[in-house]
Amino acid sequence: MLARFDPASTAWFLDVDGTLVDLAPTPDGVTVPATLPSLLERLSTVTSGALALVSGRALADLEALLPGVGVTMAGDHGAVVRFADGGKRWLSRRRPLPRPLVREIQNDLGQLPGVLVEDKQTCLTVHYRQAPGSRDRLRRVLEAMAARCGTHELTTAHMAFELRPRGGGKGVAVARLMQTPPFRDRRPVFIGDDVTDEDGIRAALLFGGVGLRVAQDFAGEPAAVRRWLAAQAEAGIVTTEGQIV
Numbered sequence: 001m002l003a004r005f006d007p008a009s010t011a012w013f014l015d016v017d018g019t020l021v022d023l024a025p026t027p028d029g030v031t032v033p034a035t036l037p038s039l040l041e042r043l044s045t046v047t048s049g050a051l052a053l054v055s056g057r058a059l060a061d062l063e064a065l066l067p068g069v070g071v072t073m074a075g076d077h078g079a080v081v082r083f084a085d086g087g088k089r090w091l092s093r094r095r096p097l098p099r100p101l102v103r104e105i106q107n108d109l110g111q112l113p114g115v116l117v118e119d120k121q122t123c124l125t126v127h128y129r130q131a132p133g134s135r136d137r138l139r140r141v142l143e144a145m146a147a148r149c150g151t152h153e154l155t156t157a158h159m160a161f162e163l164r165p166r167g168g169g170k171g172v173a174v175a176r177l178m179q180t181p182p183f184r185d186r187r188p189v190f191i192g193d194d195v196t197d198e199d200g201i202r203a204a205l206l207f208g209g210v211g212l213r214v215a216q217d218f219a220g221e222p223a224a225v226r227r228w229l230a231a232q233a234e235a236g237i238v239t240t241e242g243q244i245v
């Protein structure tokens with residue numbers, strides 16, 4: 001049984017796909033559980049706003065997935081943050097991928113059966129969940145492209161490769177937010193399911209926090225993450241008598 005975290009001193013950093021929502025064959029295919037928006041808002045409220053979603057999705061995509069949910073959201077692996085009050089800030093210098101390179105990838109790889117190229121402007125994801133046999137070929141081509149463009153590096157994700165700005169990553173988002181109220185001086189807890197989350201977990205540990213992995217700590221089940229977070233949110237509700245229930 002995992003510990004309860006004191007809402008007065010905890011900052012939550014939560015990956016989305018594979019952590020809060022079940023993965024789907026394509027990013028557009030995910031289903032957001034009806035209870036998730038209110039769960040996130042409750043947990044954010046009991047921690048005075050110290051909750052951030054940290055996702056590889058583009059920020060606009062994240063906002064569209066959780067419309068009207070007033071919590072801090074970091075998109076593009078933390079390159080850009082929308083604070084709970086709606087203010088947006090770029091955390092790492094905005095470096096769009098060269099458009100000719102994007103077109104080349106779309107033409108060369110986007111045509112392969114089952115391969116999906118997702119253009120997020122600053123980063124680009126090539127999904128091969130429906131074409132696992134293409135993995136090695138995709139890696140070879142994308143490695144060569146990353147070497148050519150210099151500003152972006154190749155990273156691996158769940159059945160996908162990503163080109164993303166060098167020096168970015170979820171760890172940057174955690175580190176930057178941890179220097180900003182209301183996250184500052186709290187103990188970060190990062191929950192993720194993927195290799196790109198390890199970066200965020202390392203940053204959480206550096207700030208004296210905790211990293212939880214969906215596979216190890218929640219039996220691979222986003223539903224288990226949600227249930228546990230709901231319990232954390234409930235634990236943080238203070239009654240009018242000042243008791244935590």
Ligand SMILES: [Mg+2]
Binds near residue numbers: 018019193
């Ligand atoms: Mg994930």
